[in-house]
Amino acid sequence: MAKKSNNYNVQYGEPVGMIAAQSVGEPGTQMILRLFHFAGIEATVTTSGLPRLAELVDAKKRPTTPITYVYIEDGAKKDFEKVEAIAKKINEVKMQNIVRRFVENFPKKRIKFFLNSQELEAAGLTSKQIASKIEKLFEVEAEADEDAVTVRLQTTNMKIIRNTGVRMMRSVISGIEGVGKAIIQQDKKTGEYFIIATGNNLGAIMDVAGVDKYRLYTNDVFAMYKQFGIESARYTLAKELMHTLSEQSITVDHRHLLLIADAMTSSGTIKGIGRHGLSGQKNSVLARAAYEETVKHLINAAAFGEIDPMSGVTENILVGKLIPLGTGSVKLAMKSGDTSKVKKNK
Amino acid sequence: MKSDHELVPVHEIMDEKEVRSLFEKMNITQNNLPKIFTSDPQAKKLSAKPGQIIKVHRTDFGNEYLYYRLVVEG
Numbered sequence: 001m002a003k004k005s006n007n008y009n010v011q012y013g014e015p016v017g018m019i020a021a022q023s024v025g026e027p028g029t030q031m032i033l034r035l036f037h038f039a040g041i042e043a044t045v046t047t048s049g050l051p052r053l054a055e056l057v058d059a060k061k062r063p064t065t066p067i068t069y070v071y072i073e074d075g076a077k078k079d080f081e082k083v084e085a086i087a088k089k090i091n092e093v094k095m096q097n098i099v100r101r102f103v104e105n106f107p108k109k110r111i112k113f114f115l116n117s118q119e120l121e122a123a124g125l126t127s128k129q130i131a132s133k134i135e136k137l138f139e140v141e142a143e144a145d146e147d148a149v150t151v152r153l154q155t156t157n158m159k160i161i162r163n164t165g166v167r168m169m170r171s172v173i174s175g176i177e178g179v180g181k182a183i184i185q186q187d188k189k190t191g192e193y194f195i196i197a198t199g200n201n202l203g204a205i206m207d208v209a210g211v212d213k214y215r216l217y218t219n220d221v222f223a224m225y226k227q228f229g230i231e232s233a234r235y236t237l238a239k240e241l242m243h244t245l246s247e248q249s250i251t252v253d254h255r256h257l258l259l260i261a262d263a264m265t266s267s268g269t270i271k272g273i274g275r276h277g278l279s280g281q282k283n284s285v286l287a288r289a290a291y292e293e294t295v296k297h298l299i300n301a302a303a304f305g306e307i308d309p310m311s312g313v314t315e316n317i318l319v320g321k322l323i324p325l326g327t328g329s330v331k332l333a334m335k336s337g338d339t340s341k342v343k344k345n346k
Numbered sequence: 347m348k349s350d351h352e353l354v355p356v357h358e359i360m361d362e363k364e365v366r367s368l369f370e371k372m373n374i375t376q377n378n379l380p381k382i383f384t385s386d387p388q389a390k391k392l393s394a395k396p397g398q399i400i401k402v403h404r405t406d407f408g409n410e411y412l413y414y415r416l417v418v419e420g
Contacts, residue, residue, distance in 0.1 A: 215352050224353070229388035230415075231402055232353040239353075258406055268381035268418060 013329040015313075017263065020256040024241075027250040028053060046219070052244045056221070056237060059264060059272035063220050068179065070195040070205060071215040083184055083193040086210050090197055091182040092175040093123045095168055098130070102165055106158050111165045113149045120147075125174060133173050138164065176204040202227040221270060230265050237261040237270070284308050286315035356403040357388045360414075365399050368414065376416050383420035 010016060031050045047055065047064045055063055070090065076082035098119045103112045115127055131144035134151060141152040151168070153161055175182075180198035187194065197205075200218045205211060206227075218224060219240055225233035238254070238261040245252050263278060264271055271277040275292050282288050285301040285308045300306070308315060313323045322328040349356050360368070369375065382389050382400055394400060394417040402413040 213350065217353070227387065228351050228354050229357075229386045230382055231355055231357070231388065231404075232351060235353040254407055262380075266380035268383045268386070268415075268420060 013326040015325050016259060020259045023252055023256045024245075024260065027245065027252060030250065031248055048244060048247050053241070056240055056244065057260070057264075057273050059221070059270045059277060061222055066198070066200045066218060066220040066223070068197045068200045068202070068205060068218040069216070070182075070197060071212040071217075072192070072194060073210050073212045076210055077192040077194070077212075080184070080193055082210065083195065086208060087182045087184050087195050088124050088175070089208050090176050090179055090195060090205060091123070092177060092179045092199075093125065093173050095130075095134075095171050095173055098123060098125065098173065099169060102169065104161055104165055106156065106161060109153045109156055109161070111151045111153070111161065111168070113151070113168070115147050115149065117147050123174065130173055134168060134171075137171055138168065140164075176201050176208075179205070225270055230268055230270075233270055234258075234261045234265040237264060282312065284310070284312050284315045286318050287312050290314050290318060354388060355405060355413075357392060358401045358403070359392050359394055360399045360401050364401075368399075379414050379416040381418045382415040384417060385420055389417055 028050065031053070046052075046067060051064075070086075071077070072083055072086060076086075095113070098116055100114045100116045102114065104110070105112065113130075115130070120127070127144040127147065127149055131142040131149050134140065134142045134149065138151075140154075143150045143152070151164075153164060155161065178199050178201035182195050182197040184193055185196055186192070200220050200223045202216060202218060202223055206213050206216060217236075219236075221233050221236050221240065224236040238257045241257045241260065242252075242254060245257075260273075264273065271281070273279065279291050280288065282291075285297060285306050289297040289301075291314075301308075310316060310319075310321070311324065313325060316323045365376075376397075376399065379399065382394075384390070384394060384396060389400065392400065396417050396419045398417045400415045400417060402415060404411055404413045
């Protein structure tokens, strides 16, 4: 087996990068331009198709629709109630989500928040919890009633009171900042429950008890890079590329995608393919000038006395030399003075 | 050996002897290698210094191989 598979190894000098580019590019032309895909549930819409592919390849800092997959530790993953409790810890609840309206009383230095009891119940919070949270966040006195929270302030300044009220409305009461909705899903094969959350804040989610840190995953490549390092970013990138393509039933060999991911992560950080990424930072002046912004590159090269090592493909085609690919990548040289293998002319 | 995440392969700092034999075998210098920043979470965990080389035990779809990254400042 091993011997047989070794026969199919890539040959020396094979232009693997070009083959990878063509293998992804051709099916890319068949992709639907904009397709909205509902990942089995309502409310989480992920970008897919060509826009997503472009987003990945250009190494955008934030994806348009970041999504975090939170898996639960072995003990609790099949227990719906335990999973629900964790989801509640993650689900971001802002004051404005649970408050019906708020009324300022300027002369008495008070703000009264009227709570929406239905939303309150859905979030699993009580007015007392909210009052104590507000006290902690803003260092003010807060009183809890049945369905209202009254905050006492120190000042009569109307501007400050209004501003504090608005700031309180925007504050995160429970859950993790940066995460939107957390929805519980069930894996049909294994029967385990997991949480899909919009947005991401991996560092904070990891600290939640009961979350399986080993399988935490997000479609935001840069977030993965920051949390787990460049190697995980590479896998995430390849995985997302694969997912985007297979969603539209396009099959591209995984090695092409891994090669692209490898090239994008080889500098230690994630670089896009294009003017500001890989193509714009090539060694050769001529190769860069042949791609985009010709004049800029040539003038800069002339001004700084750059040297072109002539080791790539583009620059060699440009000057009419043999390209260093395939048989062109091998050079023959004779040891000076060694004429033992040369046939002598009679 | 198990890393701390599903998608993170095991990282390991190579000693100098290993590095020298690698360079000789592959006929390369350290500048030919892909890079990893010192600020990278995995490099931080190993407290790697610039100039060292990190060996990565990768597994791609069941295909196990080694990958090397040069530690650079960043």
